[in-house]
Amino acid sequence: MHVRFSRKARSAIAIMTTLSFTALYADAPTAPAEVQKARHDHYHELGEQFKAVRDLSRSSNPDFAALEKSAQHVVNASIDQGQWFPKGSGPEAGKTRALAEIWTKPAEFEAAQKMFSDRAPTLLTAVKTKEVNAVRSAFKEVGASCKNCHDTFRSPED
Ligand code: HEC
Numbered sequence: 001m002h003v004r005f006s007r008k009a010r011s012a013i014a015i016m017t018t019l020s021f022t023a024l025y026a027d028a029p030t031a032p033a034e035v036q037k038a039r040h041d042h043y044h045e046l047g048e049q050f051k052a053v054r055d056l057s058r059s060s061n062p063d064f065a066a067l068e069k070s071a072q073h074v075v076n077a078s079i080d081q082g083q084w085f086p087k088g089s090g091p092e093a094g095k096t097r098a099l100a101e102i103w104t105k106p107a108e109f110e111a112a113q114k115m116f117s118d119r120a121p122t123l124l125t126a127v128k129t130k131e132v133n134a135v136r137s138a139f140k141e142v143g144a145s146c147k148n149c150h151d152t153f154r155s156p157e158d
Contacts, residue, residue, distance in 0.1 A: 030086075032093035039084045039098070042077065049073040050139075050146070053123065057135045064130050071124040074142065078120035081113055097155045112149035119145045 030038075052070040056062045090100050102109045119142045126138035 032089045035084075035086055035089040036094060036096050036098075039089070039096075042080070042084055046074065046077045049077075050143070053135070053139055057132055057139060060132060062132055062135070064127060067127045067135065068124070071127045075120045075124050078113075078117040081116065085109075097157070099153050099155055102153050109149075109153060112145075112153060115148055116142070116145040 049070040056067050085102055090098055090103055123138040123142050126134040
């Protein structure tokens, strides 16, 4: 039997084919080296933005709009960080400062991530008060949460 599809049906089939290919690729695991590179870039950017908060808040009359942008970036990173450590992207996959303990002590690692994601919003809130002292003290609190994780889960720079 020869099946004939109408023009409408043909375009619907074309769309469905495209969608299922998109779904396939979206599910395809990213290569560990790419994950490591992306993670490195995320932290590099986080470091830059966090440093910007520190530098800007040294002024007694800081640029609050710029501060808000950087603080928002820090908050976003604290939300996104959960995506940065898929299994298989540790030291076994190449050069990284992410220690194996991240995957062998998941509860502790999640607690370290939570400390950061709990504190990051307080920095943004402080910026919105436009009180530079509040920004400075929230910066210290958030900074302690970065250090808390680095001390246990990041290898020293080589
Ligand atoms: C829950 C753990 C955790 C928290 C919280 C955390 N980090 Fe990190 N950070 C890491 C790990 C792990 C690495 C190493 C990543 C790698 O090499 O793949 C890293 C790497 C870095 C780097 C090095 C990037 C580079 O260019 O080499 C910087 C900078 C950095 N973090 C800054 C921060 C700042 C600033 C904060 C807080 C605002 C923070 N981190 C919070 C775990 C954390």
